Amino acid sequence: MREIRASPAHQTAKFLFSVLMLVWFGAGLVAAMQRDYFTNTPANCGDLGTIGLTVLAGPLNYLGLNPKVSECQLPEPSR
Numbered sequence: 001m002r003e004i005r006a007s008p009a010h011q012t013a014k015f016l017f018s019v020l021m022l023v024w025f026g027a028g029l030v031a032a033m034q035r036d037y038f039t040n041t042p043a044n045c046g047d048l049g050t051i052g053l054t055v056l057a058g059p060l061n062y063l064g065l066n067p068k069v070s071e072c073q074l075p076e077p078s079r
Contacts, residue, residue: 028055031062045072 032038032054042048049069057065 024058025055028058028061031055031057045074046070 032051035054037047037051037054042051046069049072050067053067053069054061057067
């Protein structure tokens with residue numbers, strides 16, 4: 001006979017959290033694709049920031065959130 005063991009609660013919580021994060025970021029990627037952010041190569045770091053914020057916002061994009069990064073300055077390397 002096969003023994004059936006229940007997984008500990010922390011393993012179940014980790015699994016559910018992982019699935020939730022995949023769905024969250026998946027919704028953000030879909031929103032970025034619907035806004036055509038991936039059709040052209042990002043021209044500056046503001047465009048990359050907008051894409052990143054859109055993905056991080058996830059399903060909040062569908063509740064009216066439209067994050068934009070207008071401009072940003074990357075730090076210069078020290079000499």
